Amino acid sequence: xxxxxxGDGGEQGTDAQVLATYLAPLGVSLRxxxxxxxxxxxxxxxxxxxxGQEQLLExxxxxxxxxxxxxxxxxxxxxxxxxxxxxLAALDERFSRIHIHEDEEVRYxxxxxxxxxxxxxxxxxxxxxxxxxxxxxxxxxVEHWFRLNAQRRIKAVRYFSARGGWTPVYSERALQRFPxx
Ligand SMILES: [Fe+2]
Numbered sequence: 220x221x222x223x224x225x226g227d228g229g230e231q232g233t234d235a236q237v238l239a240t241y242l243a244p245l246g247v248s249l250r251x252x253x254x255x256x257x258x259x260x261x262x263x264x265x266x267x268x269x270x271g272q273e274q275l276l277e278x279x280x281x282x283x284x285x286x287x288x289x290x291x292x293x294x295x296x297x298x299x300x301x302x303x304x305x306x307l308a309a310l311d312e313r314f315s316r317i318h319i320h321e322d323e324e325v326r327y328x329x330x331x332x333x334x335x336x337x338x339x340x341x342x343x344x345x346x347x348x349x350x351x352x353x354x355x356x357x358x359x360x361v362e363h364w365f366r367l368n369a370q371r372r373i374k375a376v377r378y379f380s381a382r383g384g385w386t387p388v389y390s391e392r393a394l395q396r397f398p399x400x
Pocket of ligand 1: 314318319320324364365387
């Protein structure tokens with residue numbers, strides 16, 4: 220985790236323990252898993268073809284096996300976003316609005332950066348910038364959003380038990396003001 224900030228010019232920081240106290244009531248958890256050295260050849264290029272994606276996933280499967288034991292996930296796949304991605308604007312529009320899912324959202328960031336946002340019980344909104352080595356678990360029904368930052372580049376593994384629970388259900392709630400480089 221690189222940093223966090225509240226919306227509308229609120230508090231910001233880099234302390235993971237303080238962040239955990241804000242996220243714990245939502246059931247959101249953030250952990251660190253060092254990215255396997257064997258993955259390096261597939262992290263350097265911004266884009267990967269299907270074979271490269273599968274090789275990267277295999278290089279990272281130590282984490283998958285650990286999570287299978289702990290959480291019972293059955294599948295994993297890879298999200299690869301980069302500045303020239305043809306659907307980048309559409310994907311950003313789809314996930315950068317406040318939404319929930321019927322299923323949990325589980326991501327392991329292995330390259331680049333991204334920003335997850337959350338609505339706390341008191342209505343405050345909090346954004347967290349995640350980087351390589353961050354693993355985030357968002358339970359079903361938790362209001363959140365996701366956006367890329369100025370890097371406009373991320374590689375993240377998704378872990379799941381069943382497909383189909385990720386359709387965003389949008390909230391009527393308005394997003395507060397966050398700096399968006
Ligand atoms: Fe989501």
